[in-house]
Amino acid sequence: xxxxxxxxxxxxxxxxxxxxxxxxxxxxxxxxxxxxxxxxxxxxxxxxxxxxxxxxxxxxxxxxxxxxxxxxxxxxxxxxxxxxxxxxxxxxxxxxxxxxxxxxxxxxxxxxxxxxxxxxxxxxxxxxxxxxxxxxxxxxxxxxxxxxxxxxxxxxxxxxxxxxxxxxxxxxxxxxxxxxxxxxxxxxxxxxxxxxxxxxxxxxxxxx
Amino acid sequence: xxxxxxxxxxxxxxxxxxxxxxxxxxxxxxxxxxxxxxxxxxxxxxxxxxxxxxxxxxxxxxxxxxxxxxxxxxxxxxxxxxxxxxxxxxxxxxxxxxxxxxxxxxxxxxxxxxxxxxxxxxxxxxxxxxxxxxxxxxxxxxxxxxxxxxxxxxxxxxxxxxxxxxxxxxxxxxxxxxxxxxxxxxxxxxxxxxxxxxxxxxxxxxxxxxxxxxxxxxxxxxxxx
Numbered sequence: 001x002x003x004x005x006x007x008x009x010x011x012x013x014x015x016x017x018x019x020x021x022x023x024x025x026x027x028x029x030x031x032x033x034x035x036x037x038x039x040x041x042x043x044x045x046x047x048x049x050x051x052x053x054x055x056x057x058x059x060x061x062x063x064x065x066x067x068x069x070x071x072x073x074x075x076x077x078x079x080x081x082x083x084x085x086x087x088x089x090x091x092x093x094x095x096x097x098x099x100x101x102x103x104x105x106x107x108x109x110x111x112x113x114x115x116x117x118x119x120x121x122x123x124x125x126x127x128x129x130x131x132x133x134x135x136x137x138x139x140x141x142x143x144x145x146x147x148x149x150x151x152x153x154x155x156x157x158x159x160x161x162x163x164x165x166x167x168x169x170x171x172x173x174x175x176x177x178x179x180x181x182x183x184x185x186x187x188x189x190x191x192x193x194x195x196x197x198x199x200x201x202x203x204x205x206x207x208x
Numbered sequence: 209x210x211x212x213x214x215x216x217x218x219x220x221x222x223x224x225x226x227x228x229x230x231x232x233x234x235x236x237x238x239x240x241x242x243x244x245x246x247x248x249x250x251x252x253x254x255x256x257x258x259x260x261x262x263x264x265x266x267x268x269x270x271x272x273x274x275x276x277x278x279x280x281x282x283x284x285x286x287x288x289x290x291x292x293x294x295x296x297x298x299x300x301x302x303x304x305x306x307x308x309x310x311x312x313x314x315x316x317x318x319x320x321x322x323x324x325x326x327x328x329x330x331x332x333x334x335x336x337x338x339x340x341x342x343x344x345x346x347x348x349x350x351x352x353x354x355x356x357x358x359x360x361x362x363x364x365x366x367x368x369x370x371x372x373x374x375x376x377x378x379x380x381x382x383x384x385x386x387x388x389x390x391x392x393x394x395x396x397x398x399x400x401x402x403x404x405x406x407x408x409x410x411x412x413x414x415x416x417x418x419x420x421x422x423x424x425x426x427x428x429x430x431x432x433x
Contacts, residue, residue, distance in 0.1 A: 058429050106389075113382040120378055124369040134365045137426045141361065141383060144422050148386040148415065 005195060009188045015181045032090045034182060038189030040083040040108070046076030046193065047111065050118075051143040054136035064205065066132035069139060070122060071200040075193060077115040084108050107149045114142040219303055223310025227285060228317075237281045237318055245277050245326045253333035260335050267395035270330055271388060275355060276377075277326075278319055282359045283376040285311040286367040295367070304431035308360065308423060315356040323348055339401045343409075347398065350412040351391035357419040358384040364430050387415045 016034045050072040057065035087108065088098040099105060121138055125131040231237055252269065261269070289295040298307060327348070330336065338344055362379040366372045381388075390412050394404040 110382055110385055113385075117378045117382055120375060121365070121369065124371055124375055126370075127368075130368055133429060134368065137430055138362075138365060138379065141422055141426055144418060145383060145386055 002195065005188070005191050008184075009192065012181065012185045012188045015184065020178055020181055029090065029093050032086055032093075034185045036083060036086040036090060037182060038186045039079045039086065041186055042189050042193045043076050043080035043083050043108075043111065045190065046072045046079060047115070047143075047146075050076060051139050054139040057132055057136045058140075063128070063132060066136065067204045068197075068201055069136065070119075071197055071204065073115055073118050073139070075196055075200070077112070077119060079193065080108065080112050080115055084112060110145065110149055114145070118142065216303070216306055219306025220310045220313065223302060223307055224313045224317075227311065227314040230288075231314075231318070237284055238321060241277045241281045241318070241322050242325050244280050245273055245322065246329065248273050248276070249326070249329050249333045258335070263399040264396050266334055266336055267399055268392050269334070270326075270395060271351065271392050273326065273330075274319070274323065274351070275381075275384070275388065277322055278355045278359055279373075279377045279380065281318065282315050282356065283363040283366055283372060285315060285360065286363040287372050290367040299431065304428045305424060307431065308364075308427040311363075312356060312360045312420070312423075315360050316353055319352040319356050320349065323352055336399060338398060340398055340403065343404060344395075344398045346409060347391060347394045347404070347412070350409065350416060351387070353416045354387040354391070354412065354419065355384060357416055357423060358387070361423040361427060361430075364427065383419070387412060387419075390415070 012034075016031050020031065020034070022028050022030065050069045053065045053069035053072065056062075057069060084105075087105065091100070091102070091105070092098045095102075118135060118138055122131055122135050125134060286295070289298055302310075331338065359376070359380045362376060362383070365379060366376045369375055390408055394408045394412070397404045
């Protein structure tokens with residue numbers, strides 16, 4: 001399983017560097033996107049999973065769901081940091097500044113803040129049951145902001161972020177090879193997340 | 209069920225009166241918050257002298273001051289119950305919803321009276337002109353309700369943790385942020401003498417309602433063991 005995942009990731013890396021053609025206007029910089037999009041996707045996915053397991057915990061009061069929720073959040077913070085940094089580097093190279101409070105940057109920054117707040121909250125409560133309960137409530141409460149951040153704030157402000165171009169009109173113009181490599185990269189990143197996640201949960205369950 | 213409904217309202221009112229009475233006896237929260245606001249406004253005004261700030265900065269300043277004042281005092285509703293040990297009695301006698309909305313009402317009133325004191329100071333110290341009072345008041349009320357709604361439930365969360373005050377700000381800020389950005393952009397328009405869009409007000413009101421509904425659903429999990 002791990003070997004297959006390793007080969008898969010190596011294959012994706014090879015494809016990104018040797019098979020994907022440079023894109024007009026962006027040149028070789030487009031290769032950052034094959035790292036950035038999968039990590040950004042995983043950081044949102046981890047947030048959804050964390051909120052989902054929090055809900056499960058509140059319904060069943062089974063401490064294993066709390067372990068899962070916290071493991072997803074800690075990994076999510078890591079992926080979110082990677083997405084922020086790779087996005088900032090891309091922004092510096094194409095827009096000329098690392099950070100300019102583009103709506104997408106605002107959104108990912110808030111996601112970082114939420115992850116941070118959730119993990120700080122966890123460290124500050126000693127009692128296990130209390131910690132599970134309160135942090136689950138916080139995960140669900142912060143989940144509320146997601147529709148506002150994703151759908152409403154970008155409507156208020158102008159964005160330079162290229163995602164809408166790739167997702168709607170630009171999809172037809174994207175080469176098939178680019179699309180396949182991107183999908184493979186997203187798959188590899190998700191699988192990597194899941195592998196690390198199961199490892200952390202298993203470790204925690206053994207020590208608990 | 210008219211009886212259940214009226215008992216909820218009675219409960220909310222009882223909690224609100226109890227908190228109001230405690231506050232009236234000590235006058236701690238309001239006076240501390242007011243001094244906090246006075247100091248922050250005066251220090252900015254002193255340092256810039258008579259130069260007038262750009263409207264974006266002034267609007268952001270107003271909401272930053274209100275937010276940090278709220279963070280200095282609003283967690284008291286639950287932290288104080290926890291520290292004096294009265295939270296257990298409240299858990300036995302008060303229903304979750306009555307406690308939440310009673311405390312929320314109290315926080316809204318505290319924040320509104322604080323705003324009432326801050327706005328004249330703000331106008332005097334920073335030398336701003338406000339042309340559209342009615343809509344400005346609506347924005348202030350919406351923003352205050354939002355801050356109170358976000359911070360009442362986080363206050364209940366931090367009451368049982370360590371390092372309550374620092375954590376309170378950390379937890380409240382991300383939840384409040386969409387509303388906060390809306391308040392700042394609407395206030396910027398007011399200060400620049402532009403009528404804010406109706407959609408901005410609707411957004412703020414909608415966010416407040418969503419926050420209150422979510423707090424109401426989630427609070428029962430926090431309140432009952």
